[in-house]
Amino acid sequence: MKNYGLNELREMYLSFFESKGHLRKKSFPLVPQNDNSLLLINAGMAPLKPYFTGQEVPPKTRMTTCQKCIRTGDIENIGKTARHGTFFEMLGNFSFGDYFKEEAISWAWEFVTKVLELPEDRLYVSVYEEDQPTAEIWHEKMGVPRDHIVFMGKEDNFWEVGVTGPCGPCSEIYFDRGPEFGCDSPTCAVGCDCDRYLEFWNLVFTQFDRQEDGTYLPLPKPNIDTGMGLERLAAMMQGVTSIFDVDTVKAIRDHVCELAGVEYGQSQKTDMSIRVITDHIRSATFMASDGVLPSNEGRGYVMRRLIRRAVRHGKLLGIEGLFLKELVKTVVDNSKHEYTELEDKFDYIVKLLTVEEENFNKTIEQGLNILTTYIEELEAKGEKVLDGVACFKLYDTYGFPIDLTREILEEKGLAIDEEAFKDEMEKQKQRGRDARGETNYMGSDETVFHKLDTNLSTQFVGYHTLEVESTIDALTTETEIIEEAKEGMDVYIVSKATPFYAESGGQAGDVGTITTATGTVEVTNTTKAVGGKFVHHGKVVVGTVKQGETATFKVNSVVRLDSARNHSATHLLQKALREVVGGHVEQAGSNVTKDRLRFDYTHFEALSAEQIERVEAIVNEKILSALDITTMETSIDEARKMGAMALFGEKYGEVVRVVDMGHYSVELCGGTHLINTAQIGTFKIVSESGVASGVRRIEAVTGRGAIHYYQEIEKELNEVAKLVKAKKDGITKKVEHLMAESKELQKENDKLKAEMAKAEAENIFDQVQEIAGLKVLVAALPNMDMNALRNMGDTFKDKLGEGVVVLASSQDEKVSLVAMATNDAVSAGIHCGNIIKASAPVVQGGGGGRPNMAQAGGKDASKMNEALQTATDIIKEQLKNN
Missing domain, CATH: 3.30.980.10 (Threonyl-trna Synthetase; Chain A, domain 2)
Known part of the structure; x- marks a missing residue:
């Protein structure tokens, strides 16, 4: 077998199918277009769905691509094996109602035996158990021995997505890598879970349309959809054991090892971290080049998790400082020939990943502080297990890795409520599934425009003219195709030619009029619909308009x-x-x-x-x-x-x-x-x-x-001039003078407030009571914000010497609650966080904190005394139980 590089294999494949009359197209972006069913493109056929369903006319009935893909699955397991990764490239050749099984199989066989020169005696094929015609093509036409043809069931060799839509049997090609890759089982054969028989190419024969009742109707024009993982093919041709040993991926892996000062293959734990970083930096770099930004939802959340996981494993390897930017260049250098956007966006990618890495380093510090508080609370209560909700909040909200939480807790002799954490993770996954919602095969909602002739498309002529004559080729309401629309009706018009620009690229659609001999439509917007159709949104303002009529399409030139x-x-x-x-x-x-x-x-x-x-x-x-x-x-x-x-x-x-x-x-x-x-x-x-x-x-x-x-600015300026009684050119000086006066008055006001509060405080200190031998002050103070209330609390706590202080106040219809305790009070059983948690809901608020200090806000000032009574009851309970 010849040893071909990954980039060579890509070119060999695409060139081969070009020679068979296929249109060679660059990879589509990783971000799906008009497909709500996917966060990221995960297969070569995914961007081509409209062509398979007939909703859009393909540029050619034969196409070939190498599509960049990301499959996340369970990200936490990536790196644990050398088999799995998130980013990969998928080679594919496609027929949209053109050729079918015999040609697809013939060309696949020619490519693997003549171009790749794989030995035929080591090739096997699997076929759907009910698809005898495909087996006969393999045997009679290609000469594959019958003992090298394996029949498999629906689960393995039948492709379908969802409950309805295009589907069909598939046939897979396997390569026998030799007994050294096997499991030594006497029953080892195609389909075994070991690495000996490697499935590397899947040929899907989309020939049925599954109905809601479970029946399969033949498609008028069957399609071909094939997929072959480029990294898997390269691993096979290069005689290596995993995708991480393939030349282009190995270059990244070696760079990771160089940065960490470690050697791959020496330690299972170290190897896992190397694989995680190698895979995730590829995914993050490609995602960044297609405009994905790290965030807390959707594909941005996937990217953030990948970056943070890579950084976390960098720390485990002992890599110091910011290192992702170093690896980006290696990723780009190995893939820029095919994916030119990597080089075009290089500066941006480096900046984006560096900022996210810096932010995560800060997040780690923030998470450590929060986890320390959780640990203090556990120890104060004498408990050993941190609840799953708190762990998940650290993980999901603060991006704090769960394995780091687990490791720190174990050092303290504590543990995680693993089941509760898994429950929270499952809830999050379900929220993600719910957010995407149920969609049809295309992943976007069906509209009335999907019912129109797929051959109808619109030519835009509006770059050079704002008026043109064309015909009303389709006339619809929001839900149905109609022949005629009368005055007052909202309508949608599609024509073969238009000067109206359709909303795209962020630019709003044109407005104007469509006029026929019998009526006029006022166009309020223009958008694009499936199949390259421009849709004119409007209302019939004069007479009637009919499908098929000649009309004058005129854009509003001022707008x-x-x-x-x-x-x-x-x-x-x-x-x-x-x-x-x-x-x-x-x-x-x-x-x-x-x-x-x-x-x-x-x-x-x-x-x-x-x-x-x-x-x-x-x-x-x-x-x-x-x-x-x-x-x-x-x-x-x-x-x-x-x-x-x-x-x-x-x-x-x-x-x-x-x-x-x-x-x-x-x-x-x-x-x-x-x-x-x-x-x-x-x-x-x-x-x-x-x-x-x-x-x-x-x-x-x-x-x-x-x-x-x-x-408008000048109008505002004139109004201000009137209010401050100054000329426009003297407004600044006049406002500065007024602000200085206001500042002096505020100082005097604050001074008077402080003196009044001091006098009030002397009286309030008379309310100190003793509970179970501990000094306790629970009181309401007038007209204080949270900051002033905290300062007063510190004053009272210092004056008490030992004890607990709970204060409440309201200002501008907002309630503030503060609880503070000395160390002796905490030792006696006082926990301010729990006092506030219990009393805040009384005033329609919420909050919490540490054993020695806590605070909360609320909305119902009328219940302040009730809240303070609750605080007193909790203090008594805490001291009693201690």
């Missing part, structure tokens, strides 16, 4: 121009941000309307006032420079050479549209733009804020919107 101003400004804004903030800035989302622009971008801290001012100045400079805006269509490779920026998660075709603003900003974009930056007029940032971890948002206005903004 289009305002939207274009804001869209062109976002391009200038992104470039300016990269200049001012750094090359890691990437667009994370945008929303462009006629009124304003909203631009989300990747960055990890708020912009300073100076940075905002610089960004704004750069954009306005480019507007005043009157840069020509040109567009051109070219190949993706040529666009890359021009330095054109691409958006995260976008799947670009072979031909792309480049928008060039005077060679200053060059981006891939399908939106509508101006012809010169001067048309923007002016640009003003109105807000900058955070919207998610690692994502900031700028909102801005241009043109007419900016004029309106300045007018």
Whole structure:
């Protein structure tokens, strides 16, 4: 057998199927498009579902891809074996109603025996037990001996997803790696769990449509869907035992070993950590390159777990400092030839993973502090087991690894309530399943537009004209296809040609009118539907319109121009941000309307006032420079050479549209733009804020919107001038004078309050009582916030010497409760956290804390005395039980 590198094998496969008339496509992004059933792409066919279901017409009936995939399953088990990983590449060739079994099998056999030159006597195939025709193709046409054909049941050799939809039998190809990989069992054969017979290619024959009643109807046009794991194939061809020994993966593994100063294969525990880091850094790097951001939900949560698990195992290996950034380069160097986005987004990926690693290091410290509090509470109560809810909160909310919790507890002679923790984990998984919800085969809800002819698609002609004649090729309501719509009806219109831009890339859809000889529709929005259809949303405002009528489609030019101003400004804004903030800035989302622009971008801290001012100045400079805006269509490779920026998660075709603003900003974009930056007029940032971890948002206005903004500001300024009785040019000085006066008055007020509180405190100290030999002060104080109440509590506690203090107060309809205890009081059985936990609900509040100090807020001031009585009762109970 020849030893081929992983990158060589990918190219060999794709080139082979290109030679068989397949359209070779780049991998789709890991983030699914219009598919609610998946968090991340997990198979080669997943992005191609619309073609298999007939909802969209494929660019060619034969396609081949190498798709990047992530399967998370049970992340906690990754690394425990050398077999499993989260990231992998899947080779596939697909037929959408073109060829079927004989061609798929023939080409698979040709590839493995002629291209890979695998010895035929070591190849086996499995076939679905009821699929005799497939077995005959293997034997009669390919010459596979009958003793090398294995029949298996539905569980192994029949592919279906869910209860309805396309499905069919499959046939798998196995390679006998030799007895040295086997289990020495006399019954060892294809299907055995050992590593001898390696299944490496699955050919799925999608020929049935399963009905709700469980019956299988033949599909009019059967499909072919094959899948072969590239890492598994490489491991087989390179004669190694696992994916972690494959050349490109081994390079990462070796780098991990170098950073840790350890050798792979010397220790089971060390090897596990090496595998975890190797696998997870691959996944995290690829996810980052497709725009996934670490967060506490969805695919972002998956990414955060992978990064934190990698960092945790780095610590176990003794790696000091930030190390993920070192490994990113190795991942990129080994995969950038095929996945150019890795190199394009390198700076961003490094920045993102480094920030997340830094944040997790801080989280570890925070988690340790919280765990220390839990341990103190356990020891105070004389208990040995930490409840599962607390463990899960540490794990889920604070990202504190459960194995670290377990390890620290064991050092103290304590343990985790493992069953309760597992219950909480299962609840979380169920919440995730519920969040995705039940979906159909496509993973997106069926709409009326799925009922339209799949051959109907729309040609957009609105780059160069705002008016065109076309026909109303489809007319629908929200739920059904109709022939005619009368005045007052809400309708949806699809045509073969339109000048209306459909909402996409963050730009709002066009508005305008559709006019026929018999009626007029006012278009309020334009969107894209399945199969490349542009849908005009509107209402019939005059007469009637009918399906099949010729109509004039006319875009509102004023609204289009305002939207274009804001869209062109976002391009200038992104470039300016990269200049001012750094090359890691990437667009994370945008929303462009006629009124304003909203631009989300990747960055990890708020912009300073100076940075905002610089960004704004750069954009306005480019507007005043009157840069020509040109567009051109070219190949993706040529666009890359021009330095054109691409958006995260976008799947670009072979031909792309480049928008060039005077060679200053060059981006891939399908939106509508101006012809010169001067048309923007002016640009003003109105807000900058955070919207998610690692994502900031700028909102801005241009043109007419900016004029309106300045007018409103001036109106506000005039109102303030009237209120402070000053001229506009003297407002600042007048306000400063008023603030200084207010500050002096506040000081005098605080002084009077302090004197009154001191006098009140002398009286309240008379309320000290003795319970079981311990001094106890439980009292209500007037008009104090939490900070003042804590200070008063410290004063009383110091004055008591030994004892417990519980205070309550209300201010601005908010109740504050504080409990404090000296060390002797805690030794006597007092636990302030439990006192507050019991008394806070009385005032409709909640809180807690440590044995020596706790606090809470509440809403019902009328129940303060009742809450204090509850606190007294709890104190008596604690001292009695002790």
